[in-house]
Structure formats: C-alpha cells, structure tokens
Amino acid sequence: xxxxxNSTRLxxxxxxxxxxxxxxxxxxIAAVVGTLLVISALFAYFNPGTLPGLRNLYLVVFFxxxxxxxxxxxxxxxxxxxxxxxxxxxxxxxxxxxxxxxITGPVYVLVFALFMVLLLFISSLIADRPEALPFLFDxxxxxxxxxxxxxxxxFFLGACSFRGNNFLKTLLMLFVLVLLIGMYGSGLAFLxxxxxxxxxxxxxxxxxxxMEFIIKQVIPFIFWYLLGPFLLLVSYFKLKERxx
Amino acid sequence: MITLQxxxxxxxxxxxLFDHLNLTLQPGxxxxxxxxxxxxxxxxxxxxxxxLYPDAGVCNIFGYEAQARNPEMLQxxxxxxxxxxxxxxxxASYVKLHAPFYSKFNYEQLNRxxxxxxxxxxxxxxxxxxxxKKKFLISFAxxxxxxxxxxxxxxxxxxxPSKSQFRKIMASALDEEKVVIIxxxxxxxxxxxxxxxxxxxxxHIIFNRNIAEISERMAFEHNLRGVDETExxxxxxxxxxRAGIVKNQSGLETxxxxxxxxxxxxxxxxxxxxxxxx
Numbered sequence: 001x002x003x004x005x006n007s008t009r010l011x012x013x014x015x016x017x018x019x020x021x022x023x024x025x026x027x028x029i030a031a032v033v034g035t036l037l038v039i040s041a042l043f044a045y046f047n048p049g050t051l052p053g054l055r056n057l058y059l060v061v062f063f064x065x066x067x068x069x070x071x072x073x074x075x076x077x078x079x080x081x082x083x084x085x086x087x088x089x090x091x092x093x094x095x096x097x098x099x100x101x102x103i104t105g106p107v108y109v110l111v112f113a114l115f116m117v118l119l120l121f122i123s124s125l126i127a128d129r130p131e132a133l134p135f136l137f138d139x140x141x142x143x144x145x146x147x148x149x150x151x152x153x154x155f156f157l158g159a160c161s162f163r164g165n166n167f168l169k170t171l172l173m174l175f176v177l178v179l180l181i182g183m184y185g186s187g188l189a190f191l192x193x194x195x196x197x198x199x200x201x202x203x204x205x206x207x208x209x210x211m212e213f214i215i216k217q218v219i220p221f222i223f224w225y226l227l228g229p230f231l232l233l234v235s236y237f238k239l240k241e242r243x244x
Numbered sequence: 245m246i247t248l249q250x251x252x253x254x255x256x257x258x259x260x261l262f263d264h265l266n267l268t269l270q271p272g273x274x275x276x277x278x279x280x281x282x283x284x285x286x287x288x289x290x291x292x293x294x295x296l297y298p299d300a301g302v303c304n305i306f307g308y309e310a311q312a313r314n315p316e317m318l319q320x321x322x323x324x325x326x327x328x329x330x331x332x333x334x335x336a337s338y339v340k341l342h343a344p345f346y347s348k349f350n351y352e353q354l355n356r357x358x359x360x361x362x363x364x365x366x367x368x369x370x371x372x373x374x375x376x377k378k379k380f381l382i383s384f385a386x387x388x389x390x391x392x393x394x395x396x397x398x399x400x401x402x403x404x405p406s407k408s409q410f411r412k413i414m415a416s417a418l419d420e421e422k423v424v425i426i427x428x429x430x431x432x433x434x435x436x437x438x439x440x441x442x443x444x445x446x447x448h449i450i451f452n453r454n455i456a457e458i459s460e461r462m463a464f465e466h467n468l469r470g471v472d473e474t475e476x477x478x479x480x481x482x483x484x485x486r487a488g489i490v491k492n493q494s495g496l497e498t499x500x501x502x503x504x505x506x507x508x509x510x511x512x513x514x515x516x517x518x519x520x521x522x
Contacts, residue, residue: 009315009345016341020331081329087295090318090345240313244295 004092013091013099020076032065033115040123048127051120055136058116059144066112066148070104070155071167074239078163083244093240101232104156105149113145150223153231160238245270246292246392246423251301253287261287262298263447271391272420273454276438277427278506283444285427286326289394292425293323306391319346322385326397330377332370335363339384348389357383360409375401382410386417393424399433411437431502441502443509450513453520455500461520463492464501477515478508491519 018025036058043050076086091099124133158170246269254260261284269275279285290296291303294310294317303310308317331338335358343349358365361379369377378401385393399407414437418424428434441458443451465471468479468486479488489508492498509516 004315006315012341012344019337019341020333023332079329081327084293084295084323084325084328087313088293088318088321088323089342090315092315093313095315241297243297244290 004094009091010095010099013095014102017099017103032061036061036119040119041126044123044126048129051123051127051129051132051136054123055120058119062112063148066108066152067155068167069108070152071159071170073100073104074159077242087242087244093236096239097236101156104152109145150228153228157231157235160235247304249302251291251298251303253298260447265448267449269423271423273439274418274424274426274437275440275442276434277425277442277444278431279444285444286396288444289396289427293321293394320391322388322390323394324381324385324396324398326400330369332368334368335365335380338369346388350387350389354383354387357386357413360413361406375403375406378402379406391422395426397428398426399428399430407433431506435502441505445510451509451517457520459497459500461492463490463498464504465490477519478511480507
C-alpha cells in the first residue's frame with residue numbers, strides 16, 4: 001500500500017468531510033437556491049426575454065459561492081479544538097489536498113450545474129420559452145467553468161494558509177498582489193518608455209513581436225496550465241507543514 | 245519504541261521550552277508525565293503526536309519520524325487532548341466515519357467500553373457533557389488499538405465512579421505492544437495505574453523511573469517524627485506534620501505517594517535520582 005496515496009482512504013476522507021458538514025451544506029444550498037428561484041421566477045414571469053441575463057446571474061453566484069466554499073474547506077484544521085483530530089487523522093497530506101480539491105472543484109461544479117439546470121428549466125417554463133434552455137449552456141458557460149477551476153486554487157491556497165477569515169484574507173491578498181504587480185508594471189513601463197504615449201508600433205518590430213508573444217502565448221499558457229497546479233503544490237506544502 | 249533525541253523547541257526566540265530533551269519510552273508500560281504548569285507537558289505530547297515540529301532533534305515513533313505524519317504511523321497513535329470538540333453527530337455515525345481509518349479497530353471493545361462508561365447512544369456528541377465526551381473519546385481511542393495512546397489530563401471532568409472505571413479500563417487495555425502516556429496534574433488519579441514516572445522540568449526530563457524501583461528503594465512517610473535525618477531524602481510540612489520521602493531500608497515494596505514524589509523531584513531531582521541509582 002502506498003503510504004502517501006490510497007484511494008480507499010481518500011474515499012473515507014471525502015465521505016467523512018461531507019458527512020460532518022452536511023447540515024451546513026444543506027442550509028447553504030437551500031438558502032442560495034431558494035433566493036435564486038424567487039429572483040428567477042419573478043424575472044421569467046415579468047420579463048421573459050431576460051433568460052440569458054439569469055444565466056449570468058447564476059454564474060456570478062457560482063463564482064462567489066465557490067470561492068467562499070473553497071475558503072472554508074479546511075475550517076476544521078483552523079479551529080483549535082478540532083485541529084488535533086484533523087491533523088492526526090491517518091490520512092496523508094496528498095490525500096487531504098486531493099480530497100479537499102475534489103469537493104471544492106469537481107463536486108461543487110457538478111452540484112451547482114445541476115441546480116442551475118433545474119433553475120433555468122423552471123425559469124424557461126415560467127417564461128414559456130423551453131427552447132431557450134440548451135442555448136444557455138454555450139461555450140461561454142464552459143469557459144466560465146474552466147476559469148473557475150483555475151481561479152479557485154487561489155482560494156484553496158488561502159484556505160490552507162490563513163487561520164481565520166480565509167475568504168476575506170485571500171481577497172485582501174489578491175488586492176495587494178494586483179496592486180503591487182500594477183505598480184511594478186507601471187514603473188517598468190515608465191522606465192522603458194518615459195512619459196510619452198506607449199505604443200509598441202513606435203518601437204522595433206522584434207519588441208512588438210515579443211510583447212505579442214508574451215500576451216497571446218505565454219500569459220494564457222501560464223494561466224491555463226501552470227497557475228492551478230502551482231498553487232495546489234504550494235497548498236500541499238502548507239498542509240504538510242501545518243502545526244497546531 | 246518511542247525516542248526523542250536532542251529535541252530543541254521554542255515558541256519564542258531566546259526562550260527555549262525544550263533544550264536537548266531526550267526521552268525513551270518502551271512498549272508495555274503506562275507512563276505518567278508530570279510537570280509544573282508551563283513545563284511543556286502538552287507541547288511534548290504534541291511533538292510525539294507530530295502536531296508540533298522540533299527546531300532541532302528527532303522524534304521517532306515506531307520507526308517513523310513524527311513530523312512526517314505518515315498515515316501508517318498515525319494509525320498507531322491516538323491523542324485525547326485536554327480540550328477538544330466533537331461534531332454534532334450520533335456516536336454510531338462518528339464511529340462509522342472514523343473507525344475505517346484504523347485497521348485494528350475493534351467494535352466489540354468499543355461497545356464494551358461505552359457500556360462500562362454508561363455513554364448514551366441516542367444523544368449527539370456535541371450535546372453530551374464534557375465528561376461524557378471525554379469518556380466517549382477515551383473509549384474510541386482504546387478501541388482503535390493504536391500502539392501509542394496519548395492522554396492529556398484524561399481524568400479532568402470525570403466524576404468519581406468514572407475515574408475508577410477509567411483506571412480499571414486503562415489497566416485492562418494495556419498489552420506488551422502498547423505505550424500509554426498520561427499527562428496530568430491530578431497525580432492521585434494515577435496512583436496504582438502508572439508503571440513509570442516521567443517528570444519534565446525546565447526543558448529537560450529530570451526523572452524517568454519505574455514505580456516498582458521507586459517503591460523498593462524509597463518509602464513515603466506522612467509523619468517523619470523519630471526518623472533519622474540522614475534517612476530523609478525530602479521533607480515538607482503537611483497539615484502541621486513533617487511528611488517526606490525516606491530511604492527504604494527494608495527492601496519491601498511500599499506504596500508510592502506521587503504527590504510527595506513529585507514535590508521531592510522538583511525540589512532536588514539529583515538527590516532522588518542518586519538514591520535510586522546507587
């Protein structure tokens with residue numbers, strides 16, 4: 001048996017985690033779905049043309065709710081009276097990481113998507129436009145899911161790192177990081193181009209090509225393929241090095 | 245076997261809690277870990293359980309480094325902390341969710357302990373009293389058949405009948421493979437239960453001896469009147485009388501008064517240790 005990864009143990013860990021939090025999860029699902037149902041019914045009844053808008057509203061809730069849910073996934077580890085139980089549970093850091101990610105990533109997406117289908121189905125019936133339902137799940141919808149799966153790893157790292165108010169602290173960290181990157185970028189641009197208008201067309205072609213390559217090739221590659229795994233790797237070390 | 249070798253640890257810089265601490269614990273014994281407030285008993289237990297990492301040195305638990313928290317090692321450790329919270333589920337659900345992680349878990353044993361401790365099965369754990377929660381967790385810990393059982397102040401919150409039940413259950417649960425570490429301030433609760441006394445003081449283990457050895461070499465007197473001063477190893481005032489530890493010249497085993505022993509060790513461990521060594 002591999003001491004660091006065992007699928008049976010992983011299954012037990014996921015089951016334990018879901019069962020111990022099932023009441024909070026049901027309350028959260030009921031509150032969110034109930035609110036969205038009321039809003040959807042009102043919009044569909046009074047303004048049947050707003051179905052795509054409803055889809056976008058669900059996506060906003062999907063993102064915010066998902067980030068919040070992800071931030072709370074390791075709450076047990078941060079509660080002084082419960083952390084001993086979480087940390088001495090015979091489960092490896094790898095299994096805790098994978099288990100936590102499966103719950104906040106694929107399982108969350110699947111459950112929310114199911115409720116979204118249900119809500120949109122009800123809304124389309126109220127709006128008397130059942131034919132609009134399949135068009136709501138277009139390529140933008142699936143791109144949004146992919147963006148969520150990448151960006152939720154930021155909040156996953158926050159869930160492993162901070163000992164309380166994980167969601168707000170991660171947001172603050174993001175804000176500070178964006179601010180620092182913005183300041184650094186602006187400073188660099190000022191040093192390179194001075195106070196004049198910045199136009200890559202005014203500079204040699206190789207600079208323009210380099211900029212285009214970075215923006216169109218490098219940054220998307222980093223975002224789609226490197227960012228998520230990197231943040232999960234850092235989360236793994238945070239879990240492994242965690243003390244009470 | 246459990247070995248702590250040259251362990252150094254501090255919560256604050258320049259204020260070490262453990263300074264080259266060394267400790268070896270053998271299977272088949274119940275160890276009573278004693279120490280003053282703030283001596284670091286709980287921190288030591290956390291090091292053994294892999295919940296705190298030493299700044300230097302090694303904590304080796306059955307061949308595994310404690311801080312690696314290897315699942316195979318964790319299957320063989322169960323920690324019952326002084327303060328803990330249990331989830332709002334029924335005992336049966338808790339067992340169903342947690343028992344599969346422990347390969348040697350014994351359901352029959354658990355039911356026996358729960359019955360002996362009189363734990364209600366139809367009340368959610370979160371709604372139980374502190375003492376009931378503690379008794380449930382101790383029962384679960386014993387049923388895991390983990391080779392290392394760490395109990396931090398286990399008798400806190402237990403009523404008088406439960407304390408004697410606890411002693412009875414602990415004594416019956418020990419076998420030659422298991423190590424039990426009990427840390428407590430209530431030394432009277434440990435009398436007739438522990439096999440070894442370990443005292444932690446100022447970052448070091450200043451005493452680690454077997455009870456049989458102590459009772460054979462020392463006698464605990466509650467009235468030292470008439471005792472030759474050269475025979476006295478430690479003396480203190482006890483309700484107007486002089487009580488203390490004296491040399492046991494008879495060679496017959498005597499009853500160990502843990503409170504007197506602890507006070508004697510804390511006052512001058514060298515005197516006690518020297519007497520036991522030579």
